[in-house]
Amino acid sequence: MARTTQIHRARRDAAKIAPRTCVVQPTTPNPERQQPYQYPGINVDLRHLLRHWTLEPGVDYYRVGCFEVSGTHSETQPIMVREVAMTLLMDRLTDKPGWHEKVFDEEIVAKWKQEALRAPEDDIWNSIITDQILQNLEEIRQVLASGDPDEIEGYLWHYAYYPQKPARQRIISEQAFDYFNKSGLIFTLNTNENMAIKSDSVVTDELREDLRAAFNKLVAEQGSNPDWHPRAQEMVQDLVHPSMHPFVYGKSPFFQDEVVGVEDAVEKWAGKGQVIEKPLTKPREEMSDFHDYNGQEYAFWSEKYQWLPANLAFQDDGTVRFTSYINNLHPKRHPEIYRTIERLIDTAIPAWERVLSGKATIGEPYIERRSSSYRKCGKKVVPVQQRFGPAPVFCSEYDNDAYEAQPDDLRPGLIREWEEKNGRPVPLDDHELYEVESWTGPDECTSNPEQYEGLTLEEQKERLLLNYKWKEIRDVILPEPLGFQPVTYTTEHKLSEKFKETGLQVIVKMATIELTPEKPDFPVGGWHIEGMMSEHIVATALYYLDSENITTSSLEFRMKADEHPDLEDTIGQDNYRPNQVMFGCLFKDGEALQKLGNVETRQGRLLAFPNVFQHRVSPFSLQDRTKPGHRRFIALWLVDPHQRIISTANVPPQQLDWWAEAVFGGKDQVAKGELPSEVFQLLLEQGLADTISPPKEVLDKLNNRLPPELMNMVRKQRVMPQALMTREEAKEHRLKLMEERSTFHEEAESSWTGVKFNFCEHVLVGVVQWWWLFPGTIRR
Numbered sequence: 001m002a003r004t005t006q007i008h009r010a011r012r013d014a015a016k017i018a019p020r021t022c023v024v025q026p027t028t029p030n031p032e033r034q035q036p037y038q039y040p041g042i043n044v045d046l047r048h049l050l051r052h053w054t055l056e057p058g059v060d061y062y063r064v065g066c067f068e069v070s071g072t073h074s075e076t077q078p079i080m081v082r083e084v085a086m087t088l089l090m091d092r093l094t095d096k097p098g099w100h101e102k103v104f105d106e107e108i109v110a111k112w113k114q115e116a117l118r119a120p121e122d123d124i125w126n127s128i129i130t131d132q133i134l135q136n137l138e139e140i141r142q143v144l145a146s147g148d149p150d151e152i153e154g155y156l157w158h159y160a161y162y163p164q165k166p167a168r169q170r171i172i173s174e175q176a177f178d179y180f181n182k183s184g185l186i187f188t189l190n191t192n193e194n195m196a197i198k199s200d201s202v203v204t205d206e207l208r209e210d211l212r213a214a215f216n217k218l219v220a221e222q223g224s225n226p227d228w229h230p231r232a233q234e235m236v237q238d239l240v241h242p243s244m245h246p247f248v249y250g251k252s253p254f255f256q257d258e259v260v261g262v263e264d265a266v267e268k269w270a271g272k273g274q275v276i277e278k279p280l281t282k283p284r285e286e287m288s289d290f291h292d293y294n295g296q297e298y299a300f301w302s303e304k305y306q307w308l309p310a311n312l313a314f315q316d317d318g319t320v321r322f323t324s325y326i327n328n329l330h331p332k333r334h335p336e337i338y339r340t341i342e343r344l345i346d347t348a349i350p351a352w353e354r355v356l357s358g359k360a361t362i363g364e365p366y367i368e369r370r371s372s373s374y375r376k377c378g379k380k381v382v383p384v385q386q387r388f389g390p391a392p393v394f395c396s397e398y399d400n401d402a403y404e405a406q407p408d409d410l411r412p413g414l415i416r417e418w419e420e421k422n423g424r425p426v427p428l429d430d431h432e433l434y435e436v437e438s439w440t441g442p443d444e445c446t447s448n449p450e451q452y453e454g455l456t457l458e459e460q461k462e463r464l465l466l467n468y469k470w471k472e473i474r475d476v477i478l479p480e481p482l483g484f485q486p487v488t489y490t491t492e493h494k495l496s497e498k499f500k501e502t503g504l505q506v507i508v509k510m511a512t513i514e515l516t517p518e519k520p521d522f523p524v525g526g527w528h529i530e531g532m533m534s535e536h537i538v539a540t541a542l543y544y545l546d547s548e549n550i551t552t553s554s555l556e557f558r559m560k561a562d563e564h565p566d567l568e569d570t571i572g573q574d575n576y577r578p579n580q581v582m583f584g585c586l587f588k589d590g591e592a593l594q595k596l597g598n599v600e601t602r603q604g605r606l607l608a609f610p611n612v613f614q615h616r617v618s619p620f621s622l623q624d625r626t627k628p629g630h631r632r633f634i635a636l637w638l639v640d641p642h643q644r645i646i647s648t649a650n651v652p653p654q655q656l657d658w659w660a661e662a663v664f665g666g667k668d669q670v671a672k673g674e675l676p677s678e679v680f681q682l683l684l685e686q687g688l689a690d691t692i693s694p695p696k697e698v699l700d701k702l703n704n705r706l707p708p709e710l711m712n713m714v715r716k717q718r719v720m721p722q723a724l725m726t727r728e729e730a731k732e733h734r735l736k737l738m739e740e741r742s743t744f745h746e747e748a749e750s751s752w753t754g755v756k757f758n759f760c761e762h763v764l765v766g767v768v769q770w771w772w773l774f775p776g777t778i779r780r
Helices: 002-017 081-093 106-118 122-128 131-146 149-158 174-183 205-222 265-269 296-300 335-357 411-422 430-437 457-473 567-571 576-583 656-664 666-671 677-685 696-703 708-717 727-754
Strands: 022-024 060-062 187-191 194-199 236-240 274-276 310-314 320-322 358-361 371-373 488-491 504-515 537-548 554-560 588-591 593-600 606-610 614-617 629-639 756-758
Touching: 081 187, 081 576, 081 593, 187 593, 194 335, 205 236, 205 335, 205 504, 205 537, 265 656, 296 727, 320 335, 335 504, 335 537, 335 606, 335 629, 411 457, 430 457
Parallel strands: 022 274
Antiparallel strands: 060 371, 187 194, 194 606, 236 504, 310 320, 310 504, 358 488, 504 629, 537 606, 537 629, 554 593, 554 614, 588 756
């Protein structure tokens, strides 16, 4: 009877902590019920952003990159190569130690200017032109190496439209440097309508040391059993990762009200809640009436998983405080880490405010840059030449004003210089050679016929040949920046003011990349946007805590450019050659993408950027390949404060070991033998052996059990709540989540690369000859 009483008491106590969950279907919103928050997938359609023409007036949101790549047009227009080069130059200058003081030293600035004007620009050019161009140029090189004349001719004609960096005119001009220098910008990649922000000083030494202590504690906690991120070849160790224990439809418990806090999250709430079987959303076939819907966007949302952010509230002094636990960071074991992360978020908020709403106002205000509103139908067109002289952009292939002017008497010398440098004549295509051979004199179709007056037929042919050669090697004029104007950096609002009542939602990731002599190289990452649309991530803040014995690495950025036909009115129909060189893009059926360069991810750097940027990690390696090395970083992902999503305030902790420790006292109580052996036996049967780690003397006592029929009765009731996950279950869900997101990244990449520039249906007449790209090749 005593044992039976113990069993009943244990079941009763466990039930108080975690009663059985119940399964419910998502409910249709009740207009008569005033709910504090309407969660996508619960109270409103999961994909309600696809229905932005039918939402209530005044519904705001921050832009998200993967949403812009769907049928809608991007709000970002192409940016001139020269402007991108200026931002890259500024990024490099602001990487110099003490740049903010040295910039006022005229001698140092003069030295920087000369270094910039003399430095080779090939690396800058290659970092700006699109990946599509670089990949196809590599294919061309391989074809050239094959030696097959037919394949070479056909292949090169297909790719004869590519822009070439000007040979004589520099991307970075003195005027551009002056513009860059006088602006005094501290933002990086500050182009047109978007920016990234870097800082090597905003994180204090004290905060840095506290973060180091946090990482050291979490690494030590995993000990000899590190949580290696799947498919990362045991090089990336997850310390806190949102893919573990995410919200799972049909599994995770949920509360409509935000009741789960921090300190009481485990003891009071673990295992409780209702299970949402599946999200509220329309089937794919019913989405076709949505504006610009083309079917691909459907995969941008997950109907199975969602990363869980933690909620933060603004305090009276403007700082933040967690009001719900960080997923996968135990709130009772690590309260000091919570305080440390709060301070890091405080540090990141000003950067988020600027990348989300800051405007670099030059002359007329830009389009409302980072925040879009559903009440607006259509958008203003921002002039492409916002900061540069406009004239050359409107010039065509046949307008000499688009090209570097040289007096006629200097052209023969420049052509001769080119031919001597390349060891061969300037190559012409068959049509041009035929025109020279069959020339009988100027007629009504000849341009500038006066240039042939007074010349013999042979002299006219020589002039025509010289003209054709000159057209092949002349440079496009890159527009100069407009006169310097003071730049005012403003924020339309402070997050602490606009969202004071609702606070913020932030997803936290902490990881360390471990390289060894056996695994010394970390590969290049894939282009991606953070999260799926289910997470509504609008901005990222990365802090690179430690980089030990690794080579320099960077984060590369690109984004979608507006492919809208309205651009044809600005750039001009068929104006491919001059404008491709100016913008570094393929305007003849090329991907509507533009690379913005890269930012070094050095130790101690905070880097923030909006989630309209696609980005990828550059490869890096061990510096000393005989010793191990690591890079430790923390990622903070800001959820759109306009749109509340399911968070840890709605979903209690799902870790089975956390719950077991809270209910039964964990390993210490088990080791003392304080837990009834029958309850202990049931816990072992339900997957808690790793959590409890029973000593041998405790296992020896398990032979003394209740009669089998009573044990079976108790088993049917279960001690462990069904909504909790063992570690193995969590890892299985992580793999499924990663597989789903791999599909999403493929769909998003297809959308990004599938949208093309194409300003007309006519055949391109003026083309960039392939031999421009390979001056050392002899055309057959």
